[in-house]
Amino acid sequence: MNKKWLTALMAMLCVLFLSACNSSSNDAASTDASTGPVTLVWYPNESGSELSASRDAFSALIKEATGRDVEHKLTTDYAIAIESIANGNAHIAFMGPQGYIEANNKSKDVQALVVPSGESGTLDDAVYYSWLAVPKEKAEDYKVDGEFSMDAIEGKSISFVSTSSTSGFKVPTSSIISHFSDKNLTEEKLMEGNDVFPTVLFGDSHQGSAVNMLMERSDVSAFCDTCVSSYVELVEGEANKPGAVYRVKDDAAAPFNTLTGEEFTLIQVTAVLNSPFVVNKSVLTEEEITKLKEAFISDETANNTEIFVPEDSGEAGLFSKSADERFLEVEDAWFNPIRELSK
Known part of the structure; x- marks a missing residue:
């Protein structure tokens, strides 16, 4: 075989070998990313010990939807929560509209998932x-x-x-x-x-x-x-x-x-x-996001008394139920009235 052809063939084989290695490495990293814990970050307002049972109810919801364990990141500062979801150190966050807008400005991968409805079960009074x-x-x-x-x-x-x-x-x-x-x-x-x-x-x-x-x-x-x-x-x-x-x-x-x-x-x-749950699309797959959305807006979740705590129960909770409250899908544009306050 011509020496030049042999050299070219060896080079090609090396490239193919390295590509295969990189592919395996990337696949392994992808597998690790999709099987590791989901981090849910909370503002200081929702980080108190009296709300631990309510936070745990969301752990169960998210684990059932994704098959992944859930870690809670409790904070003492709004900026920590905003930065965590924006840079992908957190997968999901519950935050106010302004915080969502700030995180979205930092990274377009941060997108609203759902918001709690009003008593009517719609966005009209959310x-x-x-x-x-x-x-x-x-x-x-x-x-x-x-x-x-x-x-x-x-x-x-x-x-x-x-x-x-x-x-x-x-x-x-x-x-x-x-x-x-x-x-x-x-x-x-x-x-x-x-x-x-x-x-x-x-x-x-x-x-x-x-x-x-x-x-x-x-x-x-x-x-x-x-x-x-x-x-x-x-x-x-x-x-x-x-x-x-x-x-x-x-x-x-x-x-x-x-x-x-x-x-x-x-x-x-x-x-x-109302305040949204948001996700960072760079650290969750489209399938996971779809499953999360379906789980949040389901009738089962709307009727879960650990998530929507009955108003007259006397129990502390992140969300209360007095009528038809539930989670609803929401688009980014829904938050434009808050954006307008900065113009």
Whole structure:
């Protein structure tokens, strides 16, 4: 055989051998990736020990859908959760609309999977509520001509949740900027002391922001209804309406356990789009994502009392059931109203 042909043949065989090795290596890596644990990351609001049983119910749901074990990544900072899902260190996350938008901006592989519906079982009322609250005994100080007024919060100290929180920062700051249009406020200015609020605090969770107000570290606090529902009860007025009074339950878990009996009043309430479960498509297969979606939106899950805890059960849970609540498929565009707040 010609020496040049022999050399070329040997080179070709080497390439084929190396390609086969790489293919085997990639297949092995793919197998490892698809059989290792699924990491589910949670915001600080959902990382408390009192919600461990509720988180475990999602472990069972995800394991049944994917055949893979589930690891929970609990956090103390919104940024950790957002970065974890964006860079693929987590496969699934439960996060607010603003956090999802930030993660999606970092990586288009992050996509919304499902959101919890409203009581109707549809997206029509798939909302929760952003609150501005003050201690009950000081509520009258926030009225002008007998009505609660944003004018009365000027000069007060305020606590937000995190700059990545939808209902604990994005929504309330939007309304504050709009109301005090003559002050030239921006989100950046509202991250620290400014012309309206001499002191600005962050609670790092909705619970933490509420505690700041109850412990009088802040005059006013922003937080949402769902994140404190396990700790407080309505004692006066209509739920999610200005003037409603809530009381910390006698058996409230930390961080409210030293504040039992304390009461606060809502001075502003704003509806917010429900929070999604999201996935990172780079670390889950299309088949896994499809199976996850089918499992979440199934009637079986809608009727699972460990996931949708009956409202009158007295048990702590991530989601409650009062009527026809369930998970629904949702498209990225559904969150555009929150994106608009940044324009």
